[in-house]
Amino acid sequence: MQRLSDAGIQVFAERGYHAARVDDIVRAAHTSHGTFYLYFANKEDLLRALTVDCAEALFQLSNSLDVIDGQLDFSRLRGFLTEFLAIYRRYGVVIRAWMEGQVADRKVARLGVKAFTRIAARLAERIEESGAAQAVDATASVSALMAMLERFNYAVSSRNLDLDDDVTMDTLTLIVQRGFFGATV
Amino acid sequence: MQRLSDAGIQVFAERGYHAARVDDIVRAAHTSHGTFYLYFANKEDLLRALTVDCAEALFQLSNSLDVIDGQLDFSRLRGFLTEFLAIYRRYGVVIRAWMEGQVADRKVARLGVKAFTRIAARLAERIEESGAAQAVDATASVSALMAMLERFNYAVSSRNLDLDDDVTMDTLTLIVQRGFFGATV
Amino acid sequence: MQRLSDAGIQVFAERGYHAARVDDIVRAAHTSHGTFYLYFANKEDLLRALTVDCAEALFQLSNSLDVIDGQLDFSRLRGFLTEFLAIYRRYGVVIRAWMEGQVADRKVARLGVKAFTRIAARLAERIEESGAAQAVDATASVSALMAMLERFNYAVSSRNLDLDDDVTMDTLTLIVQRGFFGATV
Amino acid sequence: MQRLSDAGIQVFAERGYHAARVDDIVRAAHTSHGTFYLYFANKEDLLRALTVDCAEALFQLSNSLDVIDGQLDFSRLRGFLTEFLAIYRRYGVVIRAWMEGQVADRKVARLGVKAFTRIAARLAERIEESGAAQAVDATASVSALMAMLERFNYAVSSRNLDLDDDVTMDTLTLIVQRGFFGATV
DNA sequence: CATGAATGAGTGTTCATTCAT
DNA sequence: AATGAATGAACACTCATTCAT
Numbered sequence: 200m201q202r203l204s205d206a207g208i209q210v211f212a213e214r215g216y217h218a219a220r221v222d223d224i225v226r227a228a229h230t231s232h233g234t235f236y237l238y239f240a241n242k243e244d245l246l247r248a249l250t251v252d253c254a255e256a257l258f259q260l261s262n263s264l265d266v267i268d269g270q271l272d273f274s275r276l277r278g279f280l281t282e283f284l285a286i287y288r289r290y291g292v293v294i295r296a297w298m299e300g301q302v303a304d305r306k307v308a309r310l311g312v313k314a315f316t317r318i319a320a321r322l323a324e325r326i327e328e329s330g331a332a333q334a335v336d337a338t339a340s341v342s343a344l345m346a347m348l349e350r351f352n353y354a355v356s357s358r359n360l361d362l363d364d365d366v367t368m369d370t371l372t373l374i375v376q377r378g379f380f381g382a383t384v
Numbered sequence: 385m386q387r388l389s390d391a392g393i394q395v396f397a398e399r400g401y402h403a404a405r406v407d408d409i410v411r412a413a414h415t416s417h418g419t420f421y422l423y424f425a426n427k428e429d430l431l432r433a434l435t436v437d438c439a440e441a442l443f444q445l446s447n448s449l450d451v452i453d454g455q456l457d458f459s460r461l462r463g464f465l466t467e468f469l470a471i472y473r474r475y476g477v478v479i480r481a482w483m484e485g486q487v488a489d490r491k492v493a494r495l496g497v498k499a500f501t502r503i504a505a506r507l508a509e510r511i512e513e514s515g516a517a518q519a520v521d522a523t524a525s526v527s528a529l530m531a532m533l534e535r536f537n538y539a540v541s542s543r544n545l546d547l548d549d550d551v552t553m554d555t556l557t558l559i560v561q562r563g564f565f566g567a568t569v
Numbered sequence: 570m571q572r573l574s575d576a577g578i579q580v581f582a583e584r585g586y587h588a589a590r591v592d593d594i595v596r597a598a599h600t601s602h603g604t605f606y607l608y609f610a611n612k613e614d615l616l617r618a619l620t621v622d623c624a625e626a627l628f629q630l631s632n633s634l635d636v637i638d639g640q641l642d643f644s645r646l647r648g649f650l651t652e653f654l655a656i657y658r659r660y661g662v663v664i665r666a667w668m669e670g671q672v673a674d675r676k677v678a679r680l681g682v683k684a685f686t687r688i689a690a691r692l693a694e695r696i697e698e699s700g701a702a703q704a705v706d707a708t709a710s711v712s713a714l715m716a717m718l719e720r721f722n723y724a725v726s727s728r729n730l731d732l733d734d735d736v737t738m739d740t741l742t743l744i745v746q747r748g749f750f751g752a753t754v
Numbered sequence: 755m756q757r758l759s760d761a762g763i764q765v766f767a768e769r770g771y772h773a774a775r776v777d778d779i780v781r782a783a784h785t786s787h788g789t790f791y792l793y794f795a796n797k798e799d800l801l802r803a804l805t806v807d808c809a810e811a812l813f814q815l816s817n818s819l820d821v822i823d824g825q826l827d828f829s830r831l832r833g834f835l836t837e838f839l840a841i842y843r844r845y846g847v848v849i850r851a852w853m854e855g856q857v858a859d860r861k862v863a864r865l866g867v868k869a870f871t872r873i874a875a876r877l878a879e880r881i882e883e884s885g886a887a888q889a890v891d892a893t894a895s896v897s898a899l900m901a902m903l904e905r906f907n908y909a910v911s912s913r914n915l916d917l918d919d920d921v922t923m924d925t926l927t928l929i930v931q932r933g934f935f936g937a938t939v
Numbered sequence: 940c941a942t943g944a945a946t947g948a949g950t951g952t953t954c955a956t957t958c959a960t
Numbered sequence: 961a962a963t964g965a966a967t968g969a970a971c972a973c974t975c976a977t978t979c980a981t
Contacts, residue, residue, distance in 0.1 A: 378563020
């Protein structure tokens with residue numbers, strides 16, 4: 200079942216959710232069609248299971264934001280962004296699948312959006328605490344930030360941009376710190 | 385044929401490229417299957433045609449960047465972002481389709497990426513001219529900026545975020561100006 | 570209309586009756602779909618028209634057999650075979666189409682078969698007159714002969730058999746003369 | 755799969771290769787579309803498989819010709835023709851399909867032609883050994899003979915010629931023996 | 940628990956035929 | 961008479977899902 204989940208992520212990432220065939224997945228998992236339907240009701244059910252995993256990871260990340268009281272300094276922000284992108288690196292396709300309404304079951308989409316909303320709320324709180332809230336609207340900022348992070352990992356990993364990972368993270372953190380938190384380093 | 389292109393964009397946007405059925409498209413265009421295949425070789429050919437349109441729009445936008453010599457002030461930057469997002473609002477699904485490798489024909493993807501690369505290069509030049517290049521690496525910055533813009537419109541328009549359009553654009557422009565161009569207003 | 574008939578034969582020959590598209594035919598005839606349906610009720614109607622032409626040619630050939638009273642000497646037989654094969658070279662596909670029951674309309678097939686039967690009857694008469702009838706049953710012989718001629722031209726013209734036309738005709742005539750008419754030259 | 759091959763031959767024979775619908779075949783085989791595409795890549799692939807079967811049968815027949823050293827007497831020749839026609843009775847449509855260039859894949863046609871060429875070569879050897887080679891060119895003769903056999907079965911079986919099978923075979927053998935091998939019985 | 944052959948509804952695509960110009 | 965854009969029924973092919981073993 201773990202093999203099937205992993206194979207699902209892999210094949211969804213390679214082909215996209217709709218283009219991914221159950222046959223591709225079971226072949227990647229070195230198992231059979233019958234086994235797939237032993238653990239999942241159907242293809243969308245696999246997506247739902249992956250969404251639950253992803254939401255769980257996002258919730259844990261939002262918890263880690265809670266412990267930050269004062270303000271997000273460079274290294275803390277960098278840590279958050281790194282973790283966030285790690286989740287994205289794994290669950291990118293899954294996230295896009297429910298973001299883009301490719302899923303019939305609304306509950307699945309709601310589950311994912313809820314996890315995102317929670318992270319956004321925690322981030323907005325930190326932005327407000329940082330005192331940069333006057334300049335840019337916190338809610339709009341977070342929306343932009345999330346959008347940027349959502350896409351950034353994908354852009355870097357799928358296009359062959361020759362960006363060193365460390366430089367990328369430093370640059371990204373700087374942009375976020377200045378753009379969203381108003382810090383002028 | 386124009387009706388078919390428009391219907392294509394609409395249905396691709398609603399269902400996603402793969403889930404979109406030719407039947408949906410011809411129904412939306414109030415025409416027949418035969419007519420569809422009179423103008424397009426197959427479903428992917430419609431995507432190719434839309435990609436060409438989108439690339440054309442992006443090229444024209446990159447030309448408008450060329451005329452800006454000195455630096456991007458707030459209103460000019462806002463104008464650019466607004467136009468960029470307008471293109472995204474129209475061609476979002478198409479762009480995602482070739483970005484996410486859902487297209488078999490590599491030439492299509494290359495065409496789109498080329499248009500993006502050109503815009504990115506123009507923007508990088510403007511960022512360097514603005515003197516904020518020391519703080520943040522221009523190439524990495526543009527990559528992040530493009531990623532953010534790519535996704536932002538989608539995030540705002542598809543999720544039901546209650547963001548007033550004017551506020552959104554102002555915020556977005558401010559974030560970009562500060563985050564990417566180092567301006568501290 | 571003559572252009573359409575010629576184009577029909579050509580395209581039928583190239584692709585076979587069923588695989589031939591009306592579009593191929595009108596393009597070969599340098600005319601339009603509308604014009605095609607001005608002269609022919611449908612695709613099968615073109616085949617019917619060509620069958621009529623072919624039957625006419627076969628009937629004329631059977632008439633030429635009637636004038637031969639005594640027996641078929643080598644040159645007369647060779648002349649008959651040459652003419653027969655010329656008809657086949659032109660109408661081969663058409664003949665096969667109704668022979669192989671690819672035509673829905675039975676009248677068309679009957680028309681063609683009638684023309685063949687008439688030729689067969691005339692040939693059988695000549696064979697009987699030639700005195701070789703004791704050895705081989707005339708009706709069965711003619712059936713075999715027709716079958717052989719039917720196919721022979723096709724075999725020679727479509728496969729790349731390096732057979733000089735004159736040698737081929739001489740050989741063929743000799744075979745027929747000896748095999749079917751019992752002549753031992 | 756065997757059921758599908760048999761059904762394929764049957765339906766191809768009834769309707770012709772191009773007119774035969776996959777639906778007809780699966781219905782005749784009492785199976786489903788899915789099963790058809792489980793065993794064959796597409797309609798042409800079924801034809802290819804049948805061609806392989808047919809070529810195999812023809813090769814075995816050519817092997818049986820090899821053991822004949824001296825000359826083809828009446829009964830041996832009759833046996834050969836009977837076997838040949840049996841193959842034709844089964845694979846006629848398939849043979850015609852690749853002979854008439856209705857198949858896109860050239861390899862298929864080549865495979866069939868190769869099997870025919872081999873039989874033709876063996877026959878030509880026997881004709882030459884029989885000493886009748888002076889009178890009629892062996893290569894041209896075999897070409898004519900093959901053409902005749904190819905078509906003969908079809909002519910007899912599809913038209914309603916009231917020919918008793920035994921008489922037919924005797925007549926045919928006699929014609930071949932006299933026409934092609936120069937024997938004067 | 941696991942398998943994979945079998946299924947058939949669903950979808951992409953073709954092409955004979957029509958009809959407004 | 962001639963045109964060719966438009967049509968849609970018909971067909972090839974796919975793939976999520978089932979079930980006997």
